[in-house]
Amino acid sequence: MKPTSDTIELTIPAKAEYIGVVRLTASGVANRMGYPYDAIEDIKVAISEAITNAVNHAYSEDEEGEVAVRFQLLPDRLEIMVADKGRSFNVNAILEEMKPLDASASLEELSEGGLGLFLIDTLMDQVTFNNDSGIAVIMTKFLQRDEVELHADRIKQSYDRPVGR
Amino acid sequence: MNLNILQGKAKDGGELLILKGELDAYTAPKLKETLLELVDIEGASVTLDLSDTNYMDSTGIGVIIAAYKKVCKNNGTLIVQGLTPRVERLFDITGLSDIITIEDINKEETR
Numbered sequence: 001m002k003p004t005s006d007t008i009e010l011t012i013p014a015k016a017e018y019i020g021v022v023r024l025t026a027s028g029v030a031n032r033m034g035y036p037y038d039a040i041e042d043i044k045v046a047i048s049e050a051i052t053n054a055v056n057h058a059y060s061e062d063e064e065g066e067v068a069v070r071f072q073l074l075p076d077r078l079e080i081m082v083a084d085k086g087r088s089f090n091v092n093a094i095l096e097e098m099k100p101l102d103a104s105a106s107l108e109e110l111s112e113g114g115l116g117l118f119l120i121d122t123l124m125d126q127v128t129f130n131n132d133s134g135i136a137v138i139m140t141k142f143l144q145r146d147e148v149e150l151h152a153d154r155i156k157q158s159y160d161r162p163v164g165r
Numbered sequence: 166m167n168l169n170i171l172q173g174k175a176k177d178g179g180e181l182l183i184l185k186g187e188l189d190a191y192t193a194p195k196l197k198e199t200l201l202e203l204v205d206i207e208g209a210s211v212t213l214d215l216s217d218t219n220y221m222d223s224t225g226i227g228v229i230i231a232a233y234k235k236v237c238k239n240n241g242t243l244i245v246q247g248l249t250p251r252v253e254r255l256f257d258i259t260g261l262s263d264i265i266t267i268e269d270i271n272k273e274e275t276r
Contacts (some may be wrong), residue, residue, distance in 0.1 A: 016191035022188070023220070041251050045222045052190040052224060084208030101230075101260035107237055112230045115223035115259050122258055 006073040012051075014058060014084065020053045022069055026080070029071050033078055033143060042123040042153035043078070045140055049116035050082035050137045058086025058134060076143055077125075083136035091129045170199055179210025188225035189261070197228045203236040204232050209241035212255070216247030224251035227262055233265050246270045 008029060012018040026047045030040040059065035065086055072079040098118040101110065112120055121127050126140040168186040175181040180203050203211050205210065207272070213229070229245065235242040246268040248256065256262040 016189075019189055019191055020187060024166070043218065045255070048189055049220050052222070055170075055190060101264060102257065103260060103263035107234050108236060110230055110264070112227040113223075117228055119255075119258065120224055 004075060005052045008071040008073070009069065011066050011068045014055045014067050014086075016052070016055050019055065023048050023052055025069075027073070029073065030141075033073055035078070035141070037145065039141060043080070043111060043142075046120045046123045046139055046141075047080055047082065049120050050139065053116055053137075054082060054086070054135070056082040056136050058084035077140050078143070079138060079140050081136055083130075083134060085134040088131040088134050091131050094129065166237070168195060171195060172199070174208070174210040175244075177210060179212055181212045181214060183214040183217065187220035187260075188218055188228075189220065189222055190224045193224040193228050196225070197231065200228060201235060203260050204236040205240060206242065207241070208224055208256070209236055209239055209243075212238065212246060214236065214247045214270075215245060216250065218249065221252050221255060222269045224231070226255070226259055229261065229265065237260060242266070244268050248264070261265045 008025070010025065012022060023044050026043050027040055030043045035043070040150070047069070054065075054067045063086070065084060065154070068081075068083045069081065070083075071080040072081075094117060097114045098121050100118060101115070120137065120139060124139040125142050128138045130136040130138065166187055166189075168184060168188055171183040171185065173181045173183065179216060180256070182194065182200065183198075186192070200211070200213070203209060211232070218225075229243075233243050244266050247270050253262075257269070
């Protein structure tokens with residue numbers, strides 16, 4: 001029988017050069033689960049944003065921090081947790097940050113940062129934060145169940161079913 | 166997982182930067198350095214070609230905004246061209262499409 005959930009975990013040093021490694025892993029996991037191209041690309045951006053935040057904000061320059069990533073592969077969704085053990089901050093303040101650019105804003109008001117969380121929230125189906133020790137972002141992308149591969153499964157099932165009894 | 170920045174001349178005589186590869190928090194500082202230097206002169210004219218940029222996130226957008234702010238102060242122009250559907254989606258979601266000048270080069274089809 002198929003297990004209901006598989007877990008893949010990795011821990012990286014909190015350095016920008018490893019963001020691409022996790023992105024590649026996320027791409028592989030999502031591809032394995034049968035997500036369509038656009039959803040895989042969304043997941044890649046979301047996970048990169050979460051790790052970028054941890055790399056940039058969690059630890060001070062001279063601290064050797066780590067970022068933990070956990071992929072939980074569930075039948076209907078992929079749950080990704082990105083967690084650091086650095087400075088935790090006010091989650092409400094983070095949530096207020098989540099907005100797109102304002103074209104009517106003056107040049108000085110245009111912010112070069114702060115779009116990361118907005119993108120995570122927009123590209124994923126569900127996002128939660130936990131700030132017990134450090135920050136953990138848990139983001140979920142649902143699989144569209146009635147697409148190609150599962151459709152094939154269903155056809156197979158109906159074949160297996162004994163007929164005319 | 167790298168970014169190659171090729172520098173040349175645009176059709177309009179301005180500077181051209183072609184970005185090949187992935188633009189993320191690791192590669193963005195390299196672009197920021199090159200790009201901000203180019204836009205740091207009065208009347209600067211810079212074109213960014215993203216046709217071969219196969220990954221971009223908010224760090225790349227941050228660099229473009231920083232360059233845009235600087236180019237505006239210097240009365241110059243910054244044009245972004247060759248957006249892949251993915252990058253275009255990102256520009257639309259973040260609202261960057263409404264702020265910067267985007268040129269469609271795919272219609273001209275010279276390469």
